[in-house]
Amino acid sequence: MLAQSEYQILDSGFGRKLELFGGYTIIRPAAQAIWAPIDQKIWQNADAEFIRNDKGNGEWKYFKKIPEQWVIKILDISFIIKPTSFGHMGIFPEAYSNWVWLQQFLSSIKSEIQIMSLFSYTGGYSLIPAKNGASVCHVDASKAVVKWARDNAEASGLSNKPIRWIVDDVKKFIAREIRRAGLYDGIIMDPPTYGRGSNGELWQIEKDLRDLIVECKKLLKPDAAFFMVNTYAGDITSCVLKNILSEILPSKNYQIQCGEMLIPEASGKRSFPNGMTAVWYKS
16 A cells, blocks of 8 residues: 555546655546545645646646645555646656556566566656666656656656666567567556657557557567556456457466456445456466
């Protein structure tokens, strides 16, 4: 469970969630929260709220003065937090259970392994492996968020770790790696539902996910350690992810686990659903 001083979902409901980021309470939209809040009173103490408009953008409303940025630490990784114009904070805490899994899995591997982290955002899926002995190739189409990830690496004391920082469209990068015959022990894929690459390349998860996994398989070593994939698209359940991995990747000596990415709320009365995940790994 996440440390209370760093990140928590304090409450949720009526299309919003109330989150604690290192001492500051933030309200953000959460379409899946169609239930009622448990404690209406604690919402009155929020420091800021992101209000989305009909065009999918939005604006911040500040109830108290908060810093432009601050740092929280999760699993000994320092994340620089700052409210963005899209309502993001610079971290996806829903990945926490997967970060824990990666930390435990990698700690059981004695030799350094090569990992490719795709759609890597501000680096959680890159810095956790790097801290635990892996050599990492971090790929994201946004120059700004790759810089943010590098800043997180520096804040975490990981600047000297073997991390390749790549700003590129993921599909184009994978195609080049195949031509270069690059091989990896593990691949992490955390794609958005919809997005555009550095030159406007279109990504639609329903159309592109399976094909990308097929291409990524060409970059796995014959004795690869794992392949992890997440999704935040409602139609792509954990069973869908498991079926795709079962179809594409070898089954002998490997197993697949899948499920929802959940974060318990502060009340302990329910968990907040954040997306789906599946991981194929060596038994």
